[in-house]
Every structure is written in C-alpha cells, then in structure tokens.
Amino acid sequence: MNEKIKCHICNHVTKALDGSLLNCPACGADLVNTTDEIIQKSARCSFKKSRLLQHGTAILTNKRFFWLKDDPAITGGVVGGIIGSAVAAALSESGNRLGFSIPLTEIAAIEDSRMNLRRAITIRNKNGQDYRILIFRRNNWKKLLSSYL
Numbered sequence: 001m002n003e004k005i006k007c008h009i010c011n012h013v014t015k016a017l018d019g020s021l022l023n024c025p026a027c028g029a030d031l032v033n034t035t036d037e038i039i040q041k042s043a044r045c046s047f048k049k050s051r052l053l054q055h056g057t058a059i060l061t062n063k064r065f066f067w068l069k070d071d072p073a074i075t076g077g078v079v080g081g082i083i084g085s086a087v088a089a090a091l092s093e094s095g096n097r098l099g100f101s102i103p104l105t106e107i108a109a110i111e112d113s114r115m116n117l118r119r120a121i122t123i124r125n126k127n128g129q130d131y132r133i134l135i136f137r138r139n140n141w142k143k144l145l146s147s148y149l
C-alpha cells in the first residue's frame, strides 16, 4: 500500500494507491509490461507550444519519439522554494507532462527550421502536424529520426 512506482522510461515517480495503475501518468509508458518499451536515446530539448518555449526532455524509444515537460515538482522546487515545491508537487501528481508523442511509424518528415533565431528541427507526422524542437546535437538527432522515415 502507498508504494511508489518509478517509471522505467521517464523516471516519473507515482504513488500507487492500488494495483490499478497501468500506465505512467507522465509519459503513458506501460508500467505492467516494462520490457516492451526501451529507451534508445534522450536529450534536453525545448519545445514550442503555441507561442511559449517550454523546457523538457526528448526521449526516443523503440516505439515512439516524445517530449516531456520538466517535472514542476523538481524545477518548481528549485525556483519556488518550499511553498512553490508543495504546489508543484500537487500539480505533478496529476501530471501528464507529455507535450507530444509520435509513434515511429507516424514520422513523415524531418526538416531544418528556426526558433528564436536558433536552428531547430521540425518533425511532421503523417497527419501533417508539425512539432518544432530545439535539441542539443541537432544533426545527430536529425539523422537518427530520419532513419524512421
């Protein structure tokens, strides 16, 4: 009871109130069959959602490429002190932090783009939706993601 479960993909820690938690609330990973999805590569990555540049992590697994917003319980704790941290922890408990998640089979194009004068990558899925990211070692990621086209 009240056991804590740590996601094997994104490290998000969740209090498991009962045995009914099947997926990570932060990234959606399967918490029952943990051998199914494996991390291939991850990096610090910023994602522009509407007009706001948000900081987080990009994770490539054998199934998908997704972006996870920084955990407010950690970043809020550093910036906001004790009260900020408590509020942030409450937020993150409920916390789906997924900015986007693209199955590898749904990647349609990888293109160079710009974000705030910096070189970015735009990933397009098969529905024509674009996701623009700023990522460290952009060219390596571009090559890697292009291998799924």
Ligand SMILES: [Zn+2]
Pocket: 007, 008, 009, 010, 011, 012, 024, 025, 026, 027, 028, 029
């Ligand atoms: Zn997770």
